[in-house]
Amino acid sequence: MNKLMKTIRIASALVCAIVVASVQANDAFNPILKAEVTDDVAAPAIPKVIKNDVKQKRNYPMQPPVIPHNTRGYEVNTRVNKCMSCHSRDRVEESQAPMVSVTHFMDRDGNFLAEISPRRYFCNQCHVTQSDVEPVIENTFTDSKHLMKLSNQ
Template sequence: MKNCKRLLFVLFILSAFQVTAEPINPILKSEINEEVAAPPIGKTLNTDLKQKRNYPMQPPLIPHQTRDYQVNIKVNKCMSCHSRSRTEESQAPMVSVTHFMDRDGNFLAEISPRRYFCEQCHVTQSDVKPVVENTFVDIDSMLKKTGKE
C-alpha cells in the first residue's frame, strides 16, 4: 500500500512535466519516435558575390559551392586557391594575416593549425526558409532606431 502511494505520487509529479504543444523535433516536424522523410537539402548559393557581414568579426560567408572539397591531414582543398602562393592563379582572396597567427599572436610561416579547418568558421548559404525565426538586428540598425547615429 505504501509503495502504491509512492508510485501515484511519482506519476503525479511526472504528469506535471508533460508538454504537448510543439513536436519534439521541430526540424522534421515529428515526434522523436516517428520516422519521416528528411526535408530536401537546399541548393548551395554559388553566386561568387560577397554577402553582407552582420558584425565586424564575422568570418565572411563562402560565396561558392564547396561540394567534395576535402580538408584533412593530407590535403586542404581550400588552400589550393586561397593560400598566398595560389591567389594569382585562382583570383581567390588570400586568407588574411590572422590566419597565420598562433594563439599568442606570433606569425607563423604557414596557415595556423587554429585556422586549418576552414568550415569551422566559414559556411556556404542556401536560399531556403529559415527553420527557426531569427530576430538578430545589426548594430547600425539598432543605432538608427535609438537615434544615436
C-alpha cells in the same frame, strides 16, 4: 535525505528538463520528429547551396565571411587542404580568390607564422556555405549599425 542524494536528485531533474526542452525545440525544425514511428515520411529535399560567387555582407566586423561557392567534395584533412589550393598566399593570383586573412597566420600569442596557423587550418569550423531556404524560425537579429542608431535616440 542526505546532501549527496539531494544533489543527485536536483541534477537529474535538471538533465530531464534540458532533454525535454531540446526535444521540443527540435520539433519545430524537423517535421520527421513530429511523425509517429509507424508513419511513412518523405525525407525533406536537400536544399541547394547558394553558389552565385557574390560576396555576402558580414553581420558584424569579426564575422567569418560565408562561402559564396560550392564546397562539395573539397577535402580538408591532415594531408591535403583543398581550400588552400585557391586561398593560400601563393595561389590567389591564379585562382583570383581572396587570400586568407593575416589573422590566419597568427598563433594564439599573436606571433605571425610563415604558413597558415594550425588553429585556422580547418576552414569549415568557421566558414560555411549558405542554403537557399526560408528561415525555419523567425529571426530577430538586428545589425549592430541599427542597434547603435537605436541606442543614440
